[in-house]
Amino acid sequence: xxxxxxxxxxxxxxxxxxxxxxxxxxxxxxxxxxxxxxxxxxxxxxxxxxxxxxxxxxxxxxxxxxxxxxxxxxxxxxxxxxxxxxxxxxxxxxxxxxxxxxxxxxxxxxxxxxxxxxxxxxxxxxxxxxxxxxxxxxxxxxxxxxxxxxxxxxxxxxxxxxxxxxxxxxxxxxxxxxxxxxxxxxxxxxxxxxxxxxxxxxxxxxxxxxxxxxxxxxxxxxxxxxxxxxxxxxxxxxxxxxxxxxxxxxxxxxxxxxxxxxxxxxxxxxxxxxxxxxxxxxxxxxxxxxxxxxxxxxxxxxxxxxxxxxxxxxxxxxxxxxxxxxxxxxxxxxxxxxxxxxxxxxxxxxxxxxxxxxxxxxxxxxxxxxxxxxxxxxxxxxxxxxxxxxxxxxx
Numbered sequence: 124x125x126x127x128x129x130x131x132x133x134x135x136x137x138x139x140x141x142x143x144x145x146x147x148x149x150x151x152x153x154x155x156x157x158x159x160x161x162x163x164x165x166x167x168x169x170x171x172x173x174x175x176x177x178x179x180x181x182x183x184x185x186x187x188x189x190x191x192x193x194x195x196x197x198x199x200x201x202x203x204x205x206x207x208x209x210x211x212x213x214x215x216x217x218x219x220x221x222x223x224x225x226x227x228x229x230x231x232x233x234x235x236x237x238x239x240x241x242x243x244x245x246x247x248x249x250x251x252x253x254x255x256x257x258x259x260x261x262x263x264x265x266x267x268x269x270x271x272x273x274x275x276x277x278x279x280x281x282x283x284x285x286x287x288x289x290x291x292x293x294x295x296x297x298x299x300x301x302x303x304x305x306x307x308x309x310x311x312x313x314x315x316x317x318x319x320x321x322x323x324x325x326x327x328x329x330x331x332x333x334x335x336x337x338x339x340x341x342x343x344x345x346x347x348x349x350x351x352x353x354x355x356x357x358x359x360x361x362x363x364x365x366x367x368x369x370x371x372x373x374x375x376x377x378x379x380x381x382x383x384x385x386x387x388x389x390x391x392x393x394x395x396x397x398x399x400x401x402x403x404x405x406x407x408x409x410x411x412x413x414x415x416x417x418x419x420x421x422x423x424x425x426x427x428x429x430x431x432x433x434x435x436x437x438x439x440x441x442x443x444x445x446x447x448x449x450x451x452x453x454x455x456x457x458x459x460x461x462x463x464x465x466x467x468x469x470x471x472x473x474x475x476x477x478x479x480x481x482x483x484x485x486x487x488x489x490x491x492x493x494x495x496x497x498x499x500x501x502x503x504x505x506x507x508x509x510x511x512x513x514x515x516x517x518x
Contacts, residue, residue, distance in 0.1 A: 135177035135201030138162075142170045143192035152190065156182050161445075177203055231264050235295040241302060245283055249298065252280055258296065270296075293429070314361035317350040317509040319343045323370030326505055333364030343370070349509050361514060368509040375487070376467040378498045380459050394444040400425070402436050410442075421445075456496060460489060463498040471502055479506035 143149065146169070150160060162174040175183065177199065187194055236253065238246045253259065256276060258267055268276070270289040277287050287300035317333065325341045333350040337343060352364040396410035425440045468481055475481075481504050488499035 135199065135203040136174055137177055137180060137199045138172065138174050138197040139180075139183070140166075140170065140172050140195040140197055141192050142195070143190065144169055145190040146171055146192065149186060149190035149192045152186050153179070153182060156186075158182055172197065177201065228263070230294065232294060233258070233260055233262055233264050233267075233296065235260055236298070237295065238298045238300065241300045245281070245300070245302060248281055249277060249284075249287070249300065252277060264291075264294075313363060314352045314514040315363050315511045316348050316352055316514060317364045317366060317368065318512045319345055319347045319349055319368070319370075320508045320510045321345050321372060323372040323506075323508050325368060325370050327369040328366070329368075330364070330366035332362050333366065337368070343508075348512075352514055364511070366509065367507045369505055370508045371482075372504050372506055372508065374471060374502045374504060376471065376500045376502065378463045378467060378500070380463050380496045380498060381494065396442040396444070398440040398442070400438045400440055405440070456489070456491065459496045460486065460498060463496075464500060467498075467500050468502070471504075475504065475506060479504055 141149065154160065158175060158179040160173050160175055164172045166172060183194060236250065236258070238249055241249065253273070256268060256273060258273065267273075270291050274287060274289045277289075278284055283303050285301045285303040287298055290297045290299075317330075322344055323342070325337055325339050325343065327339065328335060328337065328349075330350045333352050334354055335350050337347075337349050343349065349368045350364045350366060352362045354360045354362060394410065397408050399406045399408050422443045422445070423440065424443070426438045427434070429435065464484055464486075468484065471481060472479075481502055483503045485501045485503075486498070487501050488497065490497045
């Protein structure tokens with residue numbers, strides 16, 4: 124049984140018939156939702172037969188009314204369909220349940236614990252503490268604390284630990300720790316001012332230390348002092364100014380968006396290639412002689428054979444090539460404008476960070492030229508523009 128067949132067996136697949144006048148738009152909509160359609164057979168202009176995954180049946184049913192298509196199930200295969208037959212045979216069902224229990228116990232038994240990054244003494248201390256938590260090789264992981272809880276307990280119980288990561292990988296625990304070191308943690312509290320990082324109009328001020336020099340609705344320039352560390356004017360009483368100054372700033376975003384987009388659909392034609400991997404060496408064993416053009420999409424599947432924590436150096440890799448059918452379609456200016464605003468807002472949010480807030484956008488320019496739409500947007504943003512500037516006490 125190939126890797127593709129194994130994958131399809133556990134997921135389950137269906138052979139269905141689609142009838143209607145809008146079959147192609149219906150299938151395109153399903154593909155955009157992530158559905159994989161294979162073995163398509165066109166019966167006539169308004170009827171087609173194809174294979175889909177069982178998990179995608181819900182998506183097909185959701186979209187059928189919109190595109191006025193009728194769906195019929197011709198047959199199914201895989202574990203979900205065989206389950207009903209198995210439950211009717213008690214002896215086979217009992218053997219199946221016993222094997223499930225055995226596999227479940229083996230998969231939920233802790234076989235090894237590996238601690239890295241610590242001295243031998245501290246490593247032994249960590250392993251000793253883990254035993255008191257009930258975490259040791261040979262025990263079931265069911266009922267054990269969550270890795271985050273184990274991490275918290277170790278940091279609380281071992282003062283010499285600065286940080287430790289607890290990661291559960293299959294049937295083993297991997298821990299990496301950092302030993303605590305002593306260092307001076309005093310903050311640099313040199314006298315300083317808060318100055319404007321950029322131009323903007325003041326919306327709110329939160330000055331914790333220092334003397335404010337601006338108020339709400341003031342328009343400030345880049346480098347202008349917002350709050351000074353000189354508490355009393357003309358007197359040498361200086362502090363480290365702290366706080367936030369929220370201002371309204373403006374950003375202009377230019378975009379060039381194509382009017383025509385290409386939708387790539389995968390039809391039922393499939394070319395398979397198999398390779399045997401032994402360590403870093405790859406040996407082709409089947410399908411390497413078949414020609415593959417540029418209009419193919421590839422999917423890789425590789426085995427991961429592992430027994431009781433030991434990984435096999437030999438793996439089987441399957442490469443599936445699917446022929447791509449490219450189709451072009453055009454969008455209206457309104458849709459492109461909405462899409463441009465959404466993408467520009469998301470890009471601006473990533474650039475600004477979590478503390479800044481995009482309040483409003485305005486379209487300054489919208490023009491079509493050379494098959495593209497040129498879009499210029501102006502965004503109004505509320506953000507903290509205050510940055511620290513140290514006062515030179517030698518002046």
